Amino acid sequence: AAEGERAAYLAAYTALELKDYRAAYRLAQDFLNRHRQHELRADAQLVAAEAAGKLGKRDRAIELYTNLLQSSASDPRAAQWRLRLSAMHRDAGQWEAAARVLEDSADSLPTAERQDALLQLAEGEKAAGDTQACLGTLARLLALKPTGNPLARALYLRGEVLTELGKTAEANADFTRLAQSLPQHELAPFALYALASNQSTAGDASQVEHTLKNLLANYQAGPLGQARFLYANVLYQNKQYDAALRELAQAEAPEPDKTFLVGMVRAGKQEDRDALKAFDGLIAQFPRHKLAPQALYESAWLLRKPNPQDAIKRFQRVTTEYADSPLTAEAALRAGELLYEASQPQDAIAWLAKAAQAPSVSPEVKAQALHLAGWAQYDLKRYKPALAAFDQQLATLRSGPLTTDALRMRGECFFALEQYADALRAYNEPAAAPGENGLPSLQSLAALHAGQAAAQAGNWDESLKWLDQALESDDTNREQAQYERAWALANLKRTNEAKQLFAQLADTSGSPLAARSRFMLGEMQFAHKQYEAAVRTFFRVAYGYGGREAPQEYHAWQSESLFEAARCLEELDRKEPAKKLYLELLERFPESPKARHARTRLQSGVLR
Structure with missing residues (x-):
C-alpha cells in the first residue's frame, strides 16, 4: 500500500516535471483527497499549488501555499514557499497580502532568499501606497550590501519611490549609481530614462541631453522609443527643429503626445500650415485628451x-x-x-x-x-x-511690467474726470521698480497732464517739474508741453522766458497750438501795455492760418484775437478801427463766446 501511495505522488510529480499541469493538478489533488495524514502530503500540496499556479488558478494556488505554510512551517523549504505565495498575491494585485506574507519572516531567511524577500516586500509596500515602509525595507535590503540583480532592482525601486515623493536629487543619485555600477543590467537603460525624465522636469536641459545621448548611443534595448520622444522635446526646446523631427520619426509615445510635439516643432520652423494640420488633427481625433485644449490654444496663437x-x-x-x-x-x-x-x-x-x-x-x-x-x-x-x-x-x-502704466492711467482717469488733486497724487506715486518707465508715449502724456493738473492747483513750480519731464520723454506731446511750460513761466512772472517760448512755438509750425501761442504772446504784450506790438501780434492770428478760410480749430483764437486787438485799439484811443474789429468779429464768429462781449462794447457807446 505504501508503495502505491508513493507511486501516486510520483505520478503527480512526474506530470509537473513534464509540464502536464492539468494531470499534475488532478493527480496531486486526488492524492490529497485520499491521504490526509500522509508523510508526502506536504509534497503533494506543493505539486498541486505549483500546477494550480501554472493553470491560472491563482486563488487555489494561494490557498494551497497558505495551507502548506500553516501545516509545515518548520519545513526547510518554507522560505521558498513564502516567496512563491507572496509572488502569487503580487500577481493578483493583492499587495498588502503579499507584504504580510514576508514582513514577519524576511529577516530570518538565508541571505539570498532574504534579499529576494525584501525586494518583494518593498514592491508590495510600494504598490499598496506605503512609501515610507517601502523605503525602510529597501534600506534593510541595501544594508545587506547586495550585488548584481538585487542591487539593481533595489536602486531602481527606491529611485521610483523617491521620485514620487519629489526627492528627485536622491532619486537621481540612485538611478545614476545603477547606470554607472551595473551598466549591463537590463534596468540600466530604464534608470537612465528615469534620470532624464527627472532632469527634464527640473528644467536642466543640458543634463537631459547628456543623459539621453548616453542612453541612445549605448543601448539597443529598453525604453529607446520613449527616450527619443523625450530627446525630441529637448531638441525642440533648443530650437533644433530638423533634428527634433528626425527623432520623432523613430520615437514612441501616445499618438496625441507625438502629434502635439510635431505641431510645436512645425510651428517653431514657421511651417504654420503643417503645424495647424497637426493641432487640428489632434483636436478632431482626441477631443478629450489632456493636450487638446493646448492644441486648440496653439492653433489660435498661430492664426492671430x-x-x-x-x-x-x-x-x-x-x-x-x-x-x-x-x-x-x-x-x-x-x-x-x-x-x-x-x-x-x-x-x-x-x-x-x-x-x-x-x-x-x-x-x-x-x-x-x-x-x-x-x-x-x-x-x-x-x-x-x-x-x-x-x-x-x-x-x-503690485509689481510687474504693467504696474507703472497702471499708476499713470489712474492719473489719466482722474484727469479726465477733472479731479486734478487726485490725478496729481496718482502721478506722484512711485514706479513699481526703479528704472521701470512703461510706455514712452504714456510717460510723456502723463507728465504733461501732471503738469496741467499742478497748474490747475496753482502749483507752478511743480507744474514746471512735470513739464520738463514731459519734454525729456518723446516728441509726441512736445509742442503742448512747451506751451504749458510757457504758461507756467508766465504765472511765475518769468515774463521774458515765457514770451520767448511762446514766440518760438508760434514760429515753429502753423498748428492751432501755434495760433494759441501767438495769441498768448499778444496777451502778454497787452498786459505790459505794449499795445501796438500786441495789435500786430493779434492780427497775425486773426488774419493768418488761412484768414477767413482757416479751419474750424483756429476760429477760437481768431475770434479772441479780434476782440483783444479791438481792446488794444481802444486803449490807443483809436475808436473807429476798434469798432470795425468788433463788427468783423460779429460777422465772422457770431456764435463765439466773444461775440456777446463785442456786442456789449458796441452798444455801450464808448466807441462814439
Missing part, C-alpha cells in the same frame, strides 16, 4: 495675425469646450486682446472679465486682463470703470 477672427473663435472655444483647463484664463485674455485690437472694446471688456474671473487665473494673467480692460473702458470714456479696473490690477499684482 493671418486670421484674427478665427483666432478669436478658437481662443473662445478653449474657454467653453475646456472650461476646466488651466489655459481658460489665458485664452480668454487672448480673445480680449484681439477684440481690443479689432476696435471692439465692449466685446473685449466682456472677455477680459472672464479672464480675470477664471478659477485658475494666475496673478500675472489677471493683472494683464484688468489692465487691458482699464484701457478699453478709458477708450470708451468710461473713466470711473477704467479707474476701478486699474485699481483692481494694482491690488492683484
Whole structure:
C-alpha cells in the first residue's frame, strides 16, 4: 500500500516535471483527497499549488501555499514557499497580502532568499501606497550590501519611490549609481530614462541631453522609443527643429503626445500650415485628451495675425469646450486682446472679465486682463470703470511690467474726470521698480497732464517739474508741453522766458497750438501795455492760418484775437478801427463766446 501511495505522488510529480499541469493538478489533488495524514502530503500540496499556479488558478494556488505554510512551517523549504505565495498575491494585485506574507519572516531567511524577500516586500509596500515602509525595507535590503540583480532592482525601486515623493536629487543619485555600477543590467537603460525624465522636469536641459545621448548611443534595448520622444522635446526646446523631427520619426509615445510635439516643432520652423494640420488633427481625433485644449490654444496663437477672427473663435472655444483647463484664463485674455485690437472694446471688456474671473487665473494673467480692460473702458470714456479696473490690477499684482502704466492711467482717469488733486497724487506715486518707465508715449502724456493738473492747483513750480519731464520723454506731446511750460513761466512772472517760448512755438509750425501761442504772446504784450506790438501780434492770428478760410480749430483764437486787438485799439484811443474789429468779429464768429462781449462794447457807446 505504501508503495502505491508513493507511486501516486510520483505520478503527480512526474506530470509537473513534464509540464502536464492539468494531470499534475488532478493527480496531486486526488492524492490529497485520499491521504490526509500522509508523510508526502506536504509534497503533494506543493505539486498541486505549483500546477494550480501554472493553470491560472491563482486563488487555489494561494490557498494551497497558505495551507502548506500553516501545516509545515518548520519545513526547510518554507522560505521558498513564502516567496512563491507572496509572488502569487503580487500577481493578483493583492499587495498588502503579499507584504504580510514576508514582513514577519524576511529577516530570518538565508541571505539570498532574504534579499529576494525584501525586494518583494518593498514592491508590495510600494504598490499598496506605503512609501515610507517601502523605503525602510529597501534600506534593510541595501544594508545587506547586495550585488548584481538585487542591487539593481533595489536602486531602481527606491529611485521610483523617491521620485514620487519629489526627492528627485536622491532619486537621481540612485538611478545614476545603477547606470554607472551595473551598466549591463537590463534596468540600466530604464534608470537612465528615469534620470532624464527627472532632469527634464527640473528644467536642466543640458543634463537631459547628456543623459539621453548616453542612453541612445549605448543601448539597443529598453525604453529607446520613449527616450527619443523625450530627446525630441529637448531638441525642440533648443530650437533644433530638423533634428527634433528626425527623432520623432523613430520615437514612441501616445499618438496625441507625438502629434502635439510635431505641431510645436512645425510651428517653431514657421511651417504654420503643417503645424495647424497637426493641432487640428489632434483636436478632431482626441477631443478629450489632456493636450487638446493646448492644441486648440496653439492653433489660435498661430492664426492671430493671418486670421484674427478665427483666432478669436478658437481662443473662445478653449474657454467653453475646456472650461476646466488651466489655459481658460489665458485664452480668454487672448480673445480680449484681439477684440481690443479689432476696435471692439465692449466685446473685449466682456472677455477680459472672464479672464480675470477664471478659477485658475494666475496673478500675472489677471493683472494683464484688468489692465487691458482699464484701457478699453478709458477708450470708451468710461473713466470711473477704467479707474476701478486699474485699481483692481494694482491690488492683484503690485509689481510687474504693467504696474507703472497702471499708476499713470489712474492719473489719466482722474484727469479726465477733472479731479486734478487726485490725478496729481496718482502721478506722484512711485514706479513699481526703479528704472521701470512703461510706455514712452504714456510717460510723456502723463507728465504733461501732471503738469496741467499742478497748474490747475496753482502749483507752478511743480507744474514746471512735470513739464520738463514731459519734454525729456518723446516728441509726441512736445509742442503742448512747451506751451504749458510757457504758461507756467508766465504765472511765475518769468515774463521774458515765457514770451520767448511762446514766440518760438508760434514760429515753429502753423498748428492751432501755434495760433494759441501767438495769441498768448499778444496777451502778454497787452498786459505790459505794449499795445501796438500786441495789435500786430493779434492780427497775425486773426488774419493768418488761412484768414477767413482757416479751419474750424483756429476760429477760437481768431475770434479772441479780434476782440483783444479791438481792446488794444481802444486803449490807443483809436475808436473807429476798434469798432470795425468788433463788427468783423460779429460777422465772422457770431456764435463765439466773444461775440456777446463785442456786442456789449458796441452798444455801450464808448466807441462814439
